[in-house]
Amino acid sequence: MTDPTADAPTDATILERLFQVIESRRDGDADASYTAALLAEGTPRITQKLGEEAVETIVAALSEEPEQVTRESADVLYHLLVLWAATGVRPADVWAELARREGTSGLEEKRARSEPES
Numbered sequence: 001m002t003d004p005t006a007d008a009p010t011d012a013t014i015l016e017r018l019f020q021v022i023e024s025r026r027d028g029d030a031d032a033s034y035t036a037a038l039l040a041e042g043t044p045r046i047t048q049k050l051g052e053e054a055v056e057t058i059v060a061a062l063s064e065e066p067e068q069v070t071r072e073s074a075d076v077l078y079h080l081l082v083l084w085a086a087t088g089v090r091p092a093d094v095w096a097e098l099a100r101r102e103g104t105s106g107l108e109e110k111r112a113r114s115e116p117e118s
Helices: 013-024 034-041 043-062 066-087 091-101 106-114
Strands: none
Touching: 013 034, 013 066, 013 091, 034 043, 034 066, 043 066, 066 091
8 A cells, every 4th residue: 555645745734734634624523533523622622632742742852852852743733733723723824924923033023912002
């Protein structure tokens, strides 16, 4: 059997493809799909899983295990994409926000977010 992902690019476009898969599972069978189950359980469960995966990534980083950081990072990204799908955020929304911030000092950007609007 051939691997259907063998010719797929291994760059950031995989996030777009993964998001499409997540969206396609939205109304799927929660007994047959982890993604469908997460989406059915709602935002509180999704955020709990995202937090758990973030902590596991931190633990792996502190243990200086690059392979484990890689695996846990993939889990974080997957759960983040599920959260986006659950809350109506599209990858393009996030990419646009990152583009808006590009070239701006992180310190300036943080300051701008904390300043009260007039």
